[in-house]
Amino acid sequence: MLGAGGGSPRPKKRRRERNMATQRQDSYRLGRALFVAGAILALSSAAMLAQQTAKEPNNPDQIVVNDSGGAMGTWMRKAYFDAFEKAYGIRVVETSPTDFGKLRAMVESGNVEWTVTEIGGQDAIRAERMGLVERIDDTIVDRSKFPAEARSPYVFAASVYSTVLAYRKDVFKGDHPKTWADFWDVKRFPGPRSLRNHPVDNLEFALLIDGVPPDKLYPLDLDRAFKKLDEIKPFVTVWWTTGAQPAQLLLDKEVVLASGWNGRFFDLLVKEAPIDIEWDGGALKKGSFVIPKGAKDANWGQKFLALMADPKLEAIYANALGYPGLNPDSIQFTDPKLAPFLPTEPNNLKKQFWISDRWWAENAGQAIERWNQWLLKK
Numbered sequence: 001m002l003g004a005g006g007g008s009p010r011p012k013k014r015r016r017e018r019n020m021a022t023q024r025q026d027s028y029r030l031g032r033a034l035f036v037a038g039a040i041l042a043l044s045s046a047a048m049l050a051q052q053t054a055k056e057p058n059n060p061d062q063i064v065v066n067d068s069g070g071a072m073g074t075w076m077r078k079a080y081f082d083a084f085e086k087a088y089g090i091r092v093v094e095t096s097p098t099d100f101g102k103l104r105a106m107v108e109s110g111n112v113e114w115t116v117t118e119i120g121g122q123d124a125i126r127a128e129r130m131g132l133v134e135r136i137d138d139t140i141v142d143r144s145k146f147p148a149e150a151r152s153p154y155v156f157a158a159s160v161y162s163t164v165l166a167y168r169k170d171v172f173k174g175d176h177p178k179t180w181a182d183f184w185d186v187k188r189f190p191g192p193r194s195l196r197n198h199p200v201d202n203l204e205f206a207l208l209i210d211g212v213p214p215d216k217l218y219p220l221d222l223d224r225a226f227k228k229l230d231e232i233k234p235f236v237t238v239w240w241t242t243g244a245q246p247a248q249l250l251l252d253k254e255v256v257l258a259s260g261w262n263g264r265f266f267d268l269l270v271k272e273a274p275i276d277i278e279w280d281g282g283a284l285k286k287g288s289f290v291i292p293k294g295a296k297d298a299n300w301g302q303k304f305l306a307l308m309a310d311p312k313l314e315a316i317y318a319n320a321l322g323y324p325g326l327n328p329d330s331i332q333f334t335d336p337k338l339a340p341f342l343p344t345e346p347n348n349l350k351k352q353f354w355i356s357d358r359w360w361a362e363n364a365g366q367a368i369e370r371w372n373q374w375l376l377k378k
Helices: 010-055 068-090 100-109 120-129 179-186 199-209 220-237 245-251 262-270 296-308 311-321 330-333 356-374
Strands: 062-066 093-094 116-119 157-170 193-196 236-240 258-259 275-290
Touching: 010 093, 010 245, 062 068, 062 296, 068 093, 068 296, 068 311, 093 330, 100 116, 100 258, 116 120, 116 199, 116 296, 120 236, 120 275, 120 356, 157 245, 157 311, 179 199, 179 220, 179 262, 193 199, 193 220, 193 245, 199 220, 199 258, 199 275, 199 356, 220 236, 220 356, 236 245, 245 258, 245 262, 262 275, 296 311
Parallel strands: 062 093, 062 116, 193 236, 193 258
Antiparallel strands: 116 275, 157 258, 157 275
């Protein structure tokens, strides 16, 4: 046989050489194809970026964000302003306080100083109806994961807080009040109480106790609510008027039960003061921002709101003040030790209801007038 006696296997060698040459050609073709594809992709990306950049308005030197100031302003700077400046190289100037009248005057005069401004829930509804604010651009501001109650076409819900039930742990050591019905139960849970001197929240709480389901609260039945409030009125020793009061009243033991905004109890809970809260029946409200109609840098206002929807930045703000944002992903970046004290923690959120800013914008006048009359009545 060929090769058995020492003959050279030349045909096999030539086939191996042809195969190697073919492999080298294939590798070359593949490498070139990948190079060309990569070049096309890079050129396409560059073209897209150039196209996007061409559409961008010229970067302003600064934008102006108007908010409530104080501790909120400090953490707006740390959570959002610094991040915006780093991302875009545009300075954020903070002004305060919030002022609906000034917003209206700016827009109507055509001299809008603010790029973005904080606004109260009912004022936001008024501003929308009066055409004082720009529409939120959902192609820029991603609110796809926000709850339906926080996706107004014109109002950006930046944070959420809740009016909750708070109590002295050292007074109610075993069985403690867990619901507003318990708050009303003065025999089972005796002691002085405090409620806000305002119909918001109190009317809703009264109706919940009287058996109205949370999703059927609106429109509020004022007669029914005030009738239920008659039962607790003699036991309310302090009608609070400022957000700091309820926590201080409880600390001083002037009252043993109080309603209050969760953020006002946040620091005390973290420091393990003899106070605790219950989320059942909590009244959720939104901290809102808008872009004034005719703001000269409105596009950058949209970008600022988009940044405020970032879950990691929302977590920075929530960790400091106890007022979380509405992006549900933010809870993943919140300090696990603090999450139980936040209204958006899933187990807390499902126990609460949303206050209707729209109902209150339409009916606040008559409700407040009736409240004042009721409070004076003996």
